[in-house]
Amino acid sequence: xxxxxxxxxxxxxxxxxxxxxxxxxxxxxxxxxxxxxxxxxxxxxxxxxxxxxxxxxxxxxxxxxxxxxxxxxxxxxxxxxxxxxxxxxxxxxxxxxxxxxxxxxxxxxxxxxxxxxxxxxxxxxxxxxxxxxxxxxxxxxxxxxxxxxxxxxxxxxxxxxxxxxxxxxxxxxxxxxxxxxxxxxxx
Numbered sequence: 001x002x003x004x005x006x007x008x009x010x011x012x013x014x015x016x017x018x019x020x021x022x023x024x025x026x027x028x029x030x031x032x033x034x035x036x037x038x039x040x041x042x043x044x045x046x047x048x049x050x051x052x053x054x055x056x057x058x059x060x061x062x063x064x065x066x067x068x069x070x071x072x073x074x075x076x077x078x079x080x081x082x083x084x085x086x087x088x089x090x091x092x093x094x095x096x097x098x099x100x101x102x103x104x105x106x107x108x109x110x111x112x113x114x115x116x117x118x119x120x121x122x123x124x125x126x127x128x129x130x131x132x133x134x135x136x137x138x139x140x141x142x143x144x145x146x147x148x149x150x151x152x153x154x155x156x157x158x159x160x161x162x163x164x165x166x167x168x169x170x171x172x173x174x175x176x177x178x179x180x181x182x183x184x185x186x187x
Contacts, residue, residue: 033127034126034127034128034138034161034162035129035132035160035161035162035165036161037136037138037161038134038136038138038160038161038167039051039160041136041138041177042167042169042177045173045176045177047169047170047173047176047177048169048170048173049167049168049169049173050167050168050169051160051165051166051167051168052067052070052157052165052166052167052168053164053165054066054067054070054164054165054166055067055164056131056163056164057131057163057164058130058131058163059131060074060076060094060095062131063131067166070157070166070168071094071157072157073093073153073154073155073156073157073171074093074094074156074157074158075091075092075093075094075134075135075150075156075157075158075159076091076092076093076094076096077089077090077091077133077134077135077158077159078090078091078092078098078116078133079116079117079122079126079128079133080098080103080114080115080116080117081114081115081117082107082109082113082114082115083112083113083114083115085113085141086141086142086143087117087126087139087141087142087143088103088107088114088142088143088144088145089133089134089135089136089137089142089143089144089145089178090103090144090145090147090185091135091144091145091146091147091150091158091180092147092149092150092185092186093147093149093150093153093186096147096149096186096187097186097187098185098186098187099184099185099186099187100114102183102184102185102186102187103145103183103185105183106145106181106183106185107143107145126138126139126142127161128159128161129159129161129162129163130163131159131163132159132160132161132162132163132164132165133159133161134158134159134160134161134167135158135174135178135180136161136177136178137178137179138161143180143181144178144179144180144181145180145181145182145183145185146171146175146178146180146181146182146183146185147182147183147184147185147186148182148183148184148185148186149184149186150171151171151172151175151182152171153171154170154171155168155169155170155171156168156169156170156171156174158174
């Protein structure tokens with residue numbers, strides 16, 4: 001584990017040598033606290049992962065234009081809140097959408113209790129950059145649900161909390177680290 005967790009270089013924790021792309025000029029300073037929590041969570045897990053540094057991206061389409069090499073098996077993480085309760089991070093394949101009723105079923109709640117969250121609220125209340133949300137429970141009141149279709153993907157890319165850094169990791173390891181539940185929530 002040779003790179004600092006400050007995002008200045010591609011982070012590698014792997015059993016085999018791998019080249020990671022790094023463009024430090026793209027990094028926003030200071031890095032968000034939530035990004036640092038994500039890196040700590042990953043490092044404590046002991047699982048192999050990489051962090052790719054790249055220009056800022058805020059949408060899947062923008063990622064496909066700017067960093068297409070990071071969009072194969074890309075997870076999109078959408079933030080929800082259960083009315084007057086916990087936060088939910090729902091992860092699906094980049095092209096998929098969330099089926100709200102199925103997500104509510106996965107959480108054993110009524111659909112009417114599930115609230116979608118505006119991007120500015122995600123940033124102000126949870127600390128994730130717009131375009132940098134990843135399926136990481138960085139607080140005790142966050143639960144993670146993965147669409148069952150992503151569980152078969154192998155190596156995936158996802159947000160790190162910062163929209164200039166993307167995590168690459170095996171999906172099984174990510175689900176384990178997140179303590180996530182797997183349920184058919186995509187449409």
